[in-house]
Amino acid sequence: MMNAVADDEFESVLWIARECYVYRLPPRTSSAGYKAAEWGDMEAFLWKGRLRILERGSENDPTNSTKCFIRLEDADTGELFANCPYTLDGKSVEPVLDSSRYYVIRVEDATTGQRAFLGMGFPERSDSFDFNVALQDWTKRQRNTTKREDVDQGPSPHIPSGPKRDFSLKEGQTISISFGGGHGNRSTSSTTKKSTGSAASDALVPPLLPPPPPPPRK
Template structure:
C-alpha cells in the first residue's frame, strides 16, 4: 500500500498498483439523509471548513485499553479533500475526491461519530455511514496540525451553535403592571422657567445672551483683514 502517493493504491498479486474505490476498500460511500437532502433546492448548505489534503486508513483491531493510536495504522485506502458542512439540521464530514468531486464517504456528526487518537492531534477516527445505514470506523490523518485544529474547531463551533438554538429563551420575571394613562378629569401642569442673562454677565436664568462682538474697522468698510501667518513666504521686493 502506498501512503504518500497522490492516488489511493493497493498492491495486487503481480506487484502492480491500481486505484481503489470506496467499495473495493470496503468503505460505505453514501449517507441516505445527506443524499436525499441534495434533491431539495430549499435546503441551504453551509461549508464550515475545507481541508484539501487528508489520508484515510483501514483500522487495525482496537486496543483493549488506552484508545486509538495513529502509529498503528499501516493500510492507507484513500487521499483527498475533507469538508465540514451543515445542511438543514445536519452537520456532516464529507470525504471528497479532489479531482472529480466524487463522494468517497460521509460521516454524519452525532455522539461517538468522531474520536481523537491518544498519540497525535493530527489523527482522528470517523464513524461513516452509507445509504443503507451500514456504518464502519475509519482512520483519518492530516499532514499539518493547523489542518487538524481547523477541523476540530469547526466541529466544536457547529455543536455549540446547535446547542444554543435548542436552549429555551430566558424568561423575564412577571412584574405587576401599572396604569400610567390619564384618567378622565385629570390635568397635567408643566412649569417652564424662562430666565435671561444680562449683558453684564449677571446670571438671571437658564438662558444666556452673548455680548455683541466688536466689529473691526475693516469689516465696517466691507473688507475682512486676517493677520498674515508667520510661516507665509515673505514678499519679495518689487512685488
Template sequence: MSTKGYVAASWTADNNKRQIFTARLRILETAIPSPTNPSEEQVKADILLEDPATGQLFAAAPYTIPDVVEQVLDSSRFFAVRVQGEGGRKAVLGIGYEERSEAFDFSVALQEVRKTLGIEDDGKSGGKKPVKQKEPEVKKDFSLKEGETITVNLGGKGRRHNPIPQSPNVGGSGFSLPPPPGGSLLPPPPSAQEVKAQKRLSQNIDPPKPVDDFGFDDGEFGEFQ
C-alpha cells in the first residue's frame, strides 16, 4: 500500500504466488426491528467471503462506511476489503475478479447498498438508517354509482362545418340585391332630350273645342220649357 492507495501489482507478482484462497463473495442485507419503535427497521449490510463448495464463511466485512471497500490504483478488477473477525480484529484482504464485468457489477451493488443505508461517500452518516415499513395502499373505487354519468366535452374538436353556399351573382363587393317582385325590371328614367321633346309635343296639341264647335245647335228644341 502506498500513501495514495493500494496497488494490485504486488498481489499478482510471481504468477499469483501470494494468492491464499478462492472465495465466493456475497453482499448480505439484514433488517432488524427497532427496539424502541416496532414500525421501524434498522438495516445493515455485510460483505461475506465464503467457500464456494461448502458455503463456509471465510471472512466478513461489515459495510458501515464506503472506506471498507477501496478500488486499487492500477486495476479496475481488484479491490481492498477491510474484514473483521471475532474479537474485533481487522485485516485488509486484496480481492480480484477475472472479468471486468464482474468487478463492475460488484461496484454497482455497493452503490445500491450505500443508497439503502444512507451512507455518503465521505462516510459521515454512520452507516445505519432506519427504514419505515411501507403502509398498505388503500384501493379506491372509481366505478360509477347508480345514476351517475360521465360528460365528455371535446371543445369543438373534430366537428365539420358545412360551407355557406354563395350566390353565383355575387360580385367583388360581396353584396347582392334581390330581384324585384314578378321578375320584371323597372324602365330606365327618361333622358333630358326626351323630356324636352315631350314638352314640345304637349304645347302643339290643340285645346279641346266647346260643344258648339262640333256642329250641333239647339234648333227649335234647343231650349226646354
C-alpha cells in the first residue's frame, strides 16, 4: 500500500479508467519487446478493476516537482491491487508491439520495494489513448519544472563567461579616433596638462584689434 499523505502534501487524480485488465506475463523470449498475443487467452485475465493515475507533491517544495503513480484498485471498495510508480524515462510503462490497448507495467511494493512486471490492457482504444495523454502531460510539466530550476540555479546567459578584463585607460595611454572626413587620425590623451594646454591656446589666439576711429566731424 502507498504511504498516507502527510499534512504538507497534496494528492490529485489525473485520470480514471473504470475498467482495465491485468495479465500474468509468460517468460520473455525476445529482447525486441512484448507482444500481447503471447499472453494466451485474453479472457483469462488475472484481475479486473479500475485504474487511477495520481499525482502527489509537497506544498513546501520550492521546485513544484511531483510524483506520479498508477494505481490498480478494486472498482467497488477501492482496495489496492498493485501500484506502479511512473518515472520520467517511461521505463515503468512499456507498450506492446502488436496492440495499442495493452502495456507492460512495473509494479512495486511500497513496503518491501519488491518489483514485478504485469500485463495490463483496456477494453477500448479511447481509454488507452487517454491513459497515454495523462502520462505525457505529467511528464511534460515535470520536465518544464526541471528546466526552470536549472535556469534559476545557473548563471545568466547575458553575462559572458571567463575572467573580467580591465578596459580602462592607464596613465599616459592614448586611443585613436577616426573621423568621417578623415585626414589622418587624431588622438586624445587620458591625462591633461593644464599649463601646457593653456599656453598653447594663448599662442594660437590673435590679439584683439582696436575699434575703428570715429568719423571726422564736419
